[in-house]
Amino acid sequence: MESASTMRPASARSLGASTFQGTGRVRFVQVAAGRGGRATARRSGPVAVVAEDRPVIIGLAADSGCGKSTFMRRVTGVFGGTPTPPSGGNPDSNTLLSEMTTVICLDDYHCLDRYGRKEKNVTALAPEAQNFDLMAEQVQAIRDGKAIQKPIYNHVSGLLDPPEEITPPKIYVIEGLHPFYDERVRDLLDFSIYLDVSDEVKFAWKIQRDMAERGHSLESIKASIEARKPDFNAYIDPQKQYADMVIEVLPTQLIPDDQEKKILRVRLIQKEGNKNFDPLYLFDEGSTISWIPCGRKLTCSFPGIKFFYGPDTYFDEEVSVLEMDGQFDKLEELIYVESHLSSTSAKFYGEITQQMLKNSGFPGSTNGTGLFQTIVGLKIREVYERISQKEVLPVS
Ligand SMILES: Nc1ncnc2c1ncn2[C@@H]1O[C@H](COP(=O)(O)OP(=O)(O)OP(=O)(O)O)[C@@H](O)[C@H]1O
Numbered sequence: 375m376e377s378a379s380t381m382r383p384a385s386a387r388s389l390g391a392s393t394f395q396g397t398g399r400v401r402f403v404q405v406a407a408g409r410g411g412r413a414t415a416r417r418s419g420p421v422a423v424v425a426e427d428r429p430v431i432i433g434l435a436a437d438s439g440c441g442k443s444t445f446m447r448r449v450t451g452v453f454g455g456t457p458t459p460p461s462g463g464n465p466d467s468n469t470l471l472s473e474m475t476t477v478i479c480l481d482d483y484h485c486l487d488r489y490g491r492k493e494k495n496v497t498a499l500a501p502e503a504q505n506f507d508l509m510a511e512q513v514q515a516i517r518d519g520k521a522i523q524k525p526i527y528n529h530v531s532g533l534l535d536p537p538e539e540i541t542p543p544k545i546y547v548i549e550g551l552h553p554f555y556d557e558r559v560r561d562l563l564d565f566s567i568y569l570d571v572s573d574e575v576k577f578a579w580k581i582q583r584d585m586a587e588r589g590h591s592l593e594s595i596k597a598s599i600e601a602r603k604p605d606f607n608a609y610i611d612p613q614k615q616y617a618d619m620v621i622e623v624l625p626t627q628l629i630p631d632d633q634e635k636k637i638l639r640v641r642l643i644q645k646e647g648n649k650n651f652d653p654l655y656l657f658d659e660g661s662t663i664s665w666i667p668c669g670r671k672l673t674c675s676f677p678g679i680k681f682f683y684g685p686d687t688y689f690d691e692e693v694s695v696l697e698m699d700g701q702f703d704k705l706e707e708l709i710y711v712e713s714h715l716s717s718t719s720a721k722f723y724g725e726i727t728q729q730m731l732k733n734s735g736f737p738g739s740t741n742g743t744g745l746f747q748t749i750v751g752l753k754i755r756e757v758y759e760r761i762s763q764k765e766v767l768p769v770s
């Protein structure tokens with residue numbers, strides 16, 4: 375077994391269609407770059423390459439407590455540096471800055487604070503609690519390279535604080551409840567991800583965090599989930615139809631009637647046709663494959679690991695799905711699975727395993743949540759490179 379520390383260079387095949395030609399720092403890809411719309415011209419041969427010198431805009435949607443912060447730590451880790459809040463600013467800022475990325479939380483566009491919502495009897499998920507006009511105006515301004523004065527929603531006080539200045543970064547990530555709700559904002563996104571955690575798993579995670587770490591009672595957690603549910607179903611969940619990639623987190627099917635919700639079945643649903651990235655695949659693009667990799671190369675204790683890959687439809691659109699049920703016993707053995715994945719956007723064979731090992735302390739590191747979040751991080755790098763025509767060097 376080859377370990378992640380003795381990696382060999384990736385073949386062109388495993389680098390996928392974003393393989394760079396030439397040796398300079400800024401190189402060219404054979405894909406048209408442009409505004410986030412769909413294209414059917416994927417892999418149809420060389421076309422004019424126009425580098426766009428502007429921030430690349432990424433949207434991440436998920437309910438609260440679904441692992442967005444963990445996900446963002448994995449994504450920013452792909453670009454190196456430690457994300458930090460704006461220095462000298464509001465200590466309760468929700469923004470995280472690193473050399474290449476700025477991650478903002480869309481909670482900052484709540485137009486009703488905690489008390490306003492109570493007075494009007496609306497949840498934080500309701501559209502009337504968000505300022506979509508300002509969100510659209512400011513995402514457009516960042517895309518146009520202009521600094522903004524973004525509001526801050528203070529989760530400690532429940533109030534709206536004075537705004538903070540955000541200058542245009544290379545990659546601007548908007549994460550939160552409604553990144554695809556408003557069409558104006560949606561149309562500005564170059565790549566969109568929806569983190570779809572099933573009710574059972576969400577509940578288990580909430581109990582773990584809010585009971586163990588925040589001292590909430592089981593009843594209050596149940597009540598808060600139930601209170602949010604109608605608005606979640608009405609306003610948050612439907613946004614997944616607009617995502618380029620959806621990470622679905624479900625209870626395992628390997629243990630009948632599993633109550634613990636520790637072993638997860640995770641599905642990466644990848645839309646076809648966004649010119650900014652190519653979907654990855656297992657073994658053979660377009661085939662349907664069920665794979666139990668537990669054998670001589672991969673250690674598997676009960677209940678084992680099962681992969682699935684195949685085409686499907688999602689909200690009437692063509693997608694491919696990669697699924698992993700179970701968890702790794704020895705994370706370094708992920709390299710064996712990685713060797714069977716293609717078009718991953720990794721820059722060398724073993725980069726996925728290396729990233730996973732680097733972040734092995736994060737929740738979900740041994741299962742499909744960590745694996746697919748890492749892959750999405752690499753896809754975001756590919757999206758940036760295609761649009762900007764600039765190469766990002768891998769970081770260890
Ligand atoms: N992949 C995972 N596997 C297992 N548990 C996870 C995973 N991701 C997150 N969790 C659990 O869920 C909790 C919430 O995660 P995180 O803080 O990243 O979510 P969030 O969406 O940013 O939450 P919020 O919006 O409420 O701040 C974590 O404390 C952790 O216990």
Ligand SMILES: O=C(CO)[C@H](O)[C@H](O)COP(=O)(O)O
Binds near residue numbers: 437438499529
């Ligand atoms: O759904 C949420 C997104 O994070 C929060 O509940 C919402 O932003 C309101 O925040 P708070 O509960 O701190 O008043």
